[in-house]
Amino acid sequence: MNTAATATKESLCEAIRNCGSDDEAFFGYPVKEDGLFLQQDPDEFASFVEYLASNFPPSKLSIDIGIAAGGNTKFVRDYYPVEKTIILDIGQHPRHGHWPRIKKQVRTDIILEIIDDSHAPHVREKLLPYAGKIDYAFVDGDHSYRGLKQDIFLMKELLMPGAVMTLHDTHAVEDCNRVFEELKHSEDFELLKNFVSRFGISVWRYTGKGKSTVGYLNRRFGWGRL
Numbered sequence: 001m002n003t004a005a006t007a008t009k010e011s012l013c014e015a016i017r018n019c020g021s022d023d024e025a026f027f028g029y030p031v032k033e034d035g036l037f038l039q040q041d042p043d044e045f046a047s048f049v050e051y052l053a054s055n056f057p058p059s060k061l062s063i064d065i066g067i068a069a070g071g072n073t074k075f076v077r078d079y080y081p082v083e084k085t086i087i088l089d090i091g092q093h094p095r096h097g098h099w100p101r102i103k104k105q106v107r108t109d110i111i112l113e114i115i116d117d118s119h120a121p122h123v124r125e126k127l128l129p130y131a132g133k134i135d136y137a138f139v140d141g142d143h144s145y146r147g148l149k150q151d152i153f154l155m156k157e158l159l160m161p162g163a164v165m166t167l168h169d170t171h172a173v174e175d176c177n178r179v180f181e182e183l184k185h186s187e188d189f190e191l192l193k194n195f196v197s198r199f200g201i202s203v204w205r206y207t208g209k210g211k212s213t214v215g216y217l218n219r220r221f222g223w224g225r226l
């Protein structure tokens with residue numbers, strides 16, 4: 001098993017390809033029926049995983065929003081130690097049926113699994129006990145402009161100052177790119193790194209320095225400044 005200490009960009013690229021993609025024609029490497037169904041560009045994802053594993057202390061409590069089959073959730077934790085994880089996905093992705101199998105391989109303690117809409121008020125209620133305690137987030141759920149903003153407003157409530165938040169598709173998806181541009185002007189987030197080979201994986205530090213609190217219109221409609 002590769003670890004953060006031994007992984008190189010090349011070994012990570014190879015490992016990603018070996019784990020299998022969600023769609024060979026689209027992602028450029030084969031699908032494997034007992035694999036991870038990764039929805040990632042090997043070069044971009046390898047650069048991100050290497051950066052995460054080499055630059056940040058292990059996570060004590062993390063959240064993944066939008067897991068699909070959960071392959072990304074598993075792969076990251078093979079290289080970046082994460083003690084506890086919260087899973088949130090609406091459960092509608094065609095590959096979500098692989099999650100029960102992949103879940104057993106994820107190197108973390110899954111303390112909460114919510115299969116529901118990340119924007120639902122009752123989902124927020126379930127997450128509020130963790131407010132200010134999460135130190136690592138991977139946000140890859142709703143890719144609409146307002147939907148992604150709703151997820152980031154939720155992260156503002158859950159992340160501890162200094163936490164790392166990663167957004168996927170902030171280059172390739174127009175709505176996500178619009179959010180990316182807005183987030184650069186937020187007092188609450190600092191862009192640490194932006195990996196752009198294809199989809200765009202942007203890594204942010206939650207500073208918690210912004211003065212505004214998250215309100216009803218932010219949560220319900222994704223309106224307002226991030």
Ligand SMILES: C[S@@+](CC[C@H](N)C(=O)[O-])C[C@H]1O[C@@H](n2cnc3c(N)ncnc32)[C@H](O)[C@@H]1O
Nearest residue numbers: 039066068072089090092093117118140141142
């Ligand atoms: C692009 S896929 C995630 C891919 C995954 N992160 C990976 O790299 O393999 C988007 C996921 O977000 C989920 N999703 C979309 N809208 C959501 C919402 N409102 N709440 C929770 N999950 C949502 C979908 O069910 C899907 O599994």
